[in-house]
Amino acid sequence: MRAAGRCPGLLLLLVLAMAAWGLRFPQRHWPVPYRRFDYRPKTDPYCQARYTFCPTGSAVPVMKEEDIIEVYRLQAPVWEFKYGDLLGHLKIMHDAVGFKSALTGKNYTMEWYELFQLGNCTFPHLRPGMDAPFWCNQGAACFYEGIDDAHWKENGTLVLVTTISGAMFNEMAKWVKYDNETGIYYETWTVQASPEKKSIVWFDSYECSKFILRTYQKLADLGAVFNKIQTNYTSIILFSGEPIYLGNETSIFGPQGNKTLAAAIRDFYYPFKPHKTVREFFVDLLKIIDCVILNREFYLFYNLEYWFLPMKFPYLKIIYEEVPLPVGSKTSVSV
Ligand SMILES: *[C@@H]1O[C@H](CO)[C@@H](O)[C@H](O)[C@H]1NC(C)=O
Ligand SMILES: *[C@@H]1O[C@H](CO)[C@@H](O)[C@H](O)[C@H]1NC(C)=O
Ligand SMILES: *[C@@H]1O[C@H](CO)[C@@H](O)[C@H](O)[C@H]1NC(C)=O
Ligand SMILES: *[C@@H]1O[C@H](CO)[C@@H](O)[C@H](O)[C@H]1NC(C)=O
Ligand SMILES: *[C@@H]1O[C@H](CO)[C@@H](O)[C@H](O)[C@H]1NC(C)=O
Numbered sequence: 001m002r003a004a005g006r007c008p009g010l011l012l013l014l015v016l017a018m019a020a021w022g023l024r025f026p027q028r029h030w031p032v033p034y035r036r037f038d039y040r041p042k043t044d045p046y047c048q049a050r051y052t053f054c055p056t057g058s059a060v061p062v063m064k065e066e067d068i069i070e071v072y073r074l075q076a077p078v079w080e081f082k083y084g085d086l087l088g089h090l091k092i093m094h095d096a097v098g099f100k101s102a103l104t105g106k107n108y109t110m111e112w113y114e115l116f117q118l119g120n121c122t123f124p125h126l127r128p129g130m131d132a133p134f135w136c137n138q139g140a141a142c143f144y145e146g147i148d149d150a151h152w153k154e155n156g157t158l159v160l161v162t163t164i165s166g167a168m169f170n171e172m173a174k175w176v177k178y179d180n181e182t183g184i185y186y187e188t189w190t191v192q193a194s195p196e197k198k199s200i201v202w203f204d205s206y207e208c209s210k211f212i213l214r215t216y217q218k219l220a221d222l223g224a225v226f227n228k229i230q231t232n233y234t235s236i237i238l239f240s241g242e243p244i245y246l247g248n249e250t251s252i253f254g255p256q257g258n259k260t261l262a263a264a265i266r267d268f269y270y271p272f273k274p275h276k277t278v279r280e281f282f283v284d285l286l287k288i289i290d291c292v293i294l295n296r297e298f299y300l301f302y303n304l305e306y307w308f309l310p311m312k313f314p315y316l317k318i319i320y321e322e323v324p325l326p327v328g329s330k331t332s333v334s335v
């Protein structure tokens with residue numbers, strides 16, 4: 001670095017050479033960054049929730065700066081079942097975060113989930129008279145008063161992870177507002193090259209647990225110090241070779257689109273209509289895997305764009321793996 005500082009010409013030459021190399025061999029940056037939007041569009045009236053999203057939701061309260069807020073990790077199974085030897089026992093968990101104010105004694109739950117359930121976020125509707133698959137795939141944050149201890153404790157987790165000040169809570173609330181307005185679409189799948197720890201990740205999922213991880217990271221950035229406990233999360237992972245970009249709805253299904261490709265995407269999604277229950281979702285998910293294994297192909301919709309995934313062994317895995325609690329970037333503050 002210091003040598004380069006004395007020879008700025010050399011450094012410039014190096015930078016130019018690297019830029020030229022980059023131009024000759026343009027490289028995608030993996031994983032494809034999750035796209036944030038300027039605002040959340042109204043959902044289409046075609047998308048009708050069977051269960052109202054966030055029925056008891058409320059605005060995030062403003063806490064007194066000197067308040068002391070306990071932060072809880074909340075996790076409970078979405079569903080558990082056995083499917084022969086193929087996948088074994090699945091540990092599919094839903095994550096949330098709890099807060100308890102020392103000054104008021106009130107407690108709160110915050111989570112992020114699908115507006116129209118998991119099936120609708122994972123597979124589109126094929127509507128008569130419409131070429132493009134139709135997606136009801138928004139997700140959002142939900143904040144409400146109360147923590148249902150029994151629900152989280154019985155088959156899951158309710159554990160204190162850190163204690164923050166009211167001021168930190170209020171800062172977090174501003175971030176939640178931003179995050180909720182700009183991160184709009186639920187992404188079920190993580191896509192990576194292999195099951196190895198150091199594998200290339202092509203796409204990252206964007207679902208309930210990622211929101212909790214971002215929230216913890218935000219609190220750590222604000223100075224929260226986390227307890228030392230193991231924290232595992234569920235991921236649904238697809239394995240594929242390098243993904244191929246196909247285009248967006250307009251470029252594929254519009255008048256200039258490639259009709260063969262458009263038909264292939266519709267055919268792919270045809271058997272996988274959104275499901276009524278979580279159970280149906282996972283049963284059909286296994287059928288999809290069969291089909292995906294036979295043909296080794298998958299059409300992924302990510303950031304409102306379509307990608308082709310050349311699938312490879314072991315095709316799909318549902319893992320329950322540790323993601324450690326964050327270490328703060330600030331030096332710790334005492335509260
Ligand atoms: C999925 O979307 C369809 C179409 O709007 C809707 O009829 C159905 O109720 C949704 N499913 C769930 C579980 O909300
Ligand atoms: C997030 O956005 C949704 C949709 O606009 C809204 O219903 C919900 O209340 C928001 N959540 C929070 C915590 O502000
Ligand atoms: C949250 O508040 C409810 C109602 O007061 C109480 O039953 C529950 O134990 C509290 N939970 C936590 C984790 O503070
Ligand atoms: C916990 O698991 C048991 C056995 O699977 C089940 O009967 C019970 O309803 C579950 N409890 C909750 C709160 O979901
Ligand atoms: C879709 O892709 C086309 C061609 O790449 C681009 O011009 C257009 O702006 C995109 N549309 C949207 C809605 O992103």
Ligand SMILES: *[C@@H]1O[C@H](CO)[C@@H](O)[C@H](O)[C@H]1NC(C)=O
Pocket residue numbers: 258259260261264
């Ligand atoms: C149209 O899509 C098909 C299937 O992806 C592909 O084989 C074909 O080369 C494409 N045609 C054109 C003109 O791009």
Ligand SMILES: *[C@@H]1O[C@H](CO)[C@@H](O)[C@H](O)[C@H]1NC(C)=O
Pocket residue numbers: 232320321322
């Ligand atoms: C949690 O994750 C760790 C490391 O990823 C793993 O060794 C452990 O078995 C997981 N715990 C459970 C209960 O699956």
